[in-house]
Amino acid sequence: MQSLSFQTKRGREIESVFDGLAALRIAVFRDFPYLYEGTIEYEKTYLETYARSDRSFLFAVYDGPKMVGATTCIPLQDETAEVRKPFETSDFDLTTLFYFGESILLPEYRGLGLGHRFFDEREAHARSFGTFKTACFCAVERPEDHPAKPADYRPNDAFWLKRGYTKLPSLRSYMAWPDRGEEVSTPKPMVYWMREL
Template sequence: MRVESFYYKDILALIPKLAELRIKVFRDYPYLYEGSLDYEKNYLKIYTSSTQSVIVAAFDGDELVGAATAIPLRDEADYIQKPFLDAGIDVTEIYYFGESVLLKEYRGQGIGHKFFEGRESAALKFGFHTTCFCAVERPAGHPMMPADYSPLDEFWKKRGYAKHNELRSEFSWPDIGEIEETLKPMIYWMKQC
């Protein structure tokens, strides 16, 4: 296993495999994402257009088994910036963590910690002292929630992140088995580095 950081244009070679990985991992609860490769490849191009983007990638041999992305919040989509702007928070001061995806068989080996360490290191390298990410909030008792589901809140808290219920976005994607996209609430977590 190796974990390595890729910046800006070096990210381009990872996009096809990361697109596949996102679809596979986000298909599980709580995201239940019915993804498409065309959408994914287009969405991920944002990381090749920002000079301060990073992908922290985990490999087993040459196989990409996990990845975590980050980019300055000012370079993200309007709907991601909106709750911060509405709250009067300067988006130019924040480094935004996008997805963190890891195949099930590689979880529990410390790779998630390396993903955070790599993105926090990139934030500091680029002069950011505030990091954030968001996570979907599914209703209690969701019919597709597995009996053994354990949210990652405690893991994030141990990494120093605080949940900010006042910072909310709505992201839209089709759930498994659906064609139409529906809005899902996304709650932000923040940390001072």
């Protein structure tokens, strides 16, 4: 931990670290369960969503000049249509919801308590406005017998439950991306978790 440093950025400031954040997202999301075959170009387009919101937030971890971990959050009403959709069709008040984006760390930096730090930072940012009541995020749902599932794979469900989040299988989005080694995007179910702030 002594070699690590931390940075926070908000709104348009996030644009200054697009390259590092995009590369980190691609590296981490290549692993199960996402199996994401991403491109820097696509990542930068998606990350523009965060740069356009003046209430978005990034907390990043660096080892020297290299970004090795990052987490983001944004008011749900500023997110993409596919993320907003299940809440809009379920009559939630989007103005009270804060969406937590990625929470990613390179494998060699896991187990240091940074996952908790990521949630602490995002929850504090969401609460700082005084108007948001609920935090939410989504995670991909893969079949139990998926052929790419490692034998030692452990989902993050226990960690999220410990943080006070509840899984809501009735709330889901479908996001499309090409799985690793594929060229065609296919839709993946993304199930939401929520907790009161």
